[in-house]
Amino acid sequence: MNATTLSPTEVQTAVRPSDTPSSAAPSRISRKAVAAAVAGNALEFYDFVIYAYFAVYIGKTFFPVAGEFGSLLAAVATFGVGFFTRPLGGVLIGAFADKAGRKPAMILTVALITVGTLGLAATPSYASIGIAAPIIVVFCRLLQGLALGGEVGPATALLIEAAPEGRRGFYSSWQIASQGLAVAVGGCLGVGLSLALSPEQLASWGWRVPFVLSLALVPIAIYIRRSLPETHAHGQERSGAAIVGSVFREHRKILVLGVLATASTAVASQVGNYMVTYAVQVLKLPPAVAQGSVLMGGLMTFAFALVGGALCDRFGRRVVNAVPRLALLVLIVPLFMWLAGVPTTGTLLVVTAVLAALTAMFGTAGLVQVPELLPIAVRSTGLSLVYAIGTSIFGGTTQFIVTWLLAVTKNPMAPAWYVVAMSAVSVWAMWMLPESRDVDVQR
Secondary structure, eight states: OOOOOOOHHHHHOOOOGGGOOSSOOOOOOOHHHHHHHHHHHHHHHHHHHHHHHTHHHHHHHHOOOSSTTHHHHHHHHHHHHTTTTHHHHHHHHHHHHHHHOHHHHHHHHHHHHHHHHHHHHHOOOHHHHTTHHHHHHHHHHHHHHHHHHTTHHHHHHHHHHHSOTTOHHHHHHHHHHHHHHHHHHHHHHHHHHHHHSOHHHHHHTGGGHHHHHHHTTHHHHHHHHHTOOOSOOOOTTSOHHHHHHHHHHHOHHHHHHHHHHHHHHHHHHHHHHHHHHHHHHTSOOOHHHHHHHHHHHHHHHHHHHHHHHHHHHHHOHHHHHHHHHHHHHHHHHHHHHHHHHSOSHHHHHHHHHHHHHHHHHHHHHHHHHHHHTSOGGGHHHHHHHHHHHHIIIIIHHHHHHHHHHHHHHOOTTHHHHHHHHHHHHHHHHHHHSOOOTTSOTTO
16 A cells, blocks of 8 residues: 555545444543543553563563673563554554544553553562463563553544644643553652662562552542543444444555654654663663663653643644654754763753653654544554554554663664654655645534
């Protein structure tokens, strides 16, 4: 298939009869309800990404592989495994949300990721139960990936469909902003644990604490999601297979271009998450300093996602998609050269801040543009597939590829050049997507 620019007819075309809702568009929901939706999203992303922050210790606990990078490679490979069930989650849960509604799908994802988190927190070490330990960990990562693959579509669709006229970019930006909050909370816990515990204690049991704490918040997340109103509950007459088939038949261009546009977002985000491991393993900085980069990244993601959303509403999606991507493409190599040459706390925080800020801005623009181009009857499924496939192919392999490149080349610039390559692909792909600021999202 040749990915070309979509025509205005393809963007604005009316939904086919099978896609037409059976009743009028739902009324707008309150800001409190939107806050409830993103609170659950933040919890799920927190559960998923804290694995990355403690990959060094998880590797030593469950994967006793020889060599300086051996256990770390095994740990980040297992982290990547969680990405490969995301497309399945996108298909199953995304279609469920388009068939039964956003709310039941969002409750289901919280329940699934909770089971995965519980398994990670409670699994004994390899030294205690042998090969069963890494098998359980891999299964838990697969379950978490399944849940998260189905989370983004329904949550973002709800935010878009709930937003007042002219505020869809800002409302949708809370999807990325909530992820920033999850990262920031994880960073605070990481710094606190690194300061309070010895390296031996952190490696032995301290890394499990953030997983255990997240379990205490699960009842709250389920309760607030049960109180959410529904923005789309008119697809019951269609099967999940019919909904998925509709996406692939009628919206292939958006699907392919959306996946390619997601490449730089996924890679840059995972390089940001990898900064803790990079700081400890490559720059030889103390764990507390390394965890500080997580806090900085989370705060910048939170702030600049909201900035990106507001700019999307004012200037359109394509501009906010393009300018920060080009800026990252130009700046990332000089920034990593500076960091490798002057590996201090200050340089680490500055590089992390720039990377997180730019990624949050174009990530927000992409996350609102793609679902706006899809009709409401397949919006959750379409976005779930774009997000899940893009993050699986590009994000799921990033930490492993970067770790492998560092081990093979001994070049601390490897992460930066990988970001450059993926940014070039995404700049082209996103420019092929049309502007979506003024489309009718209730069509």
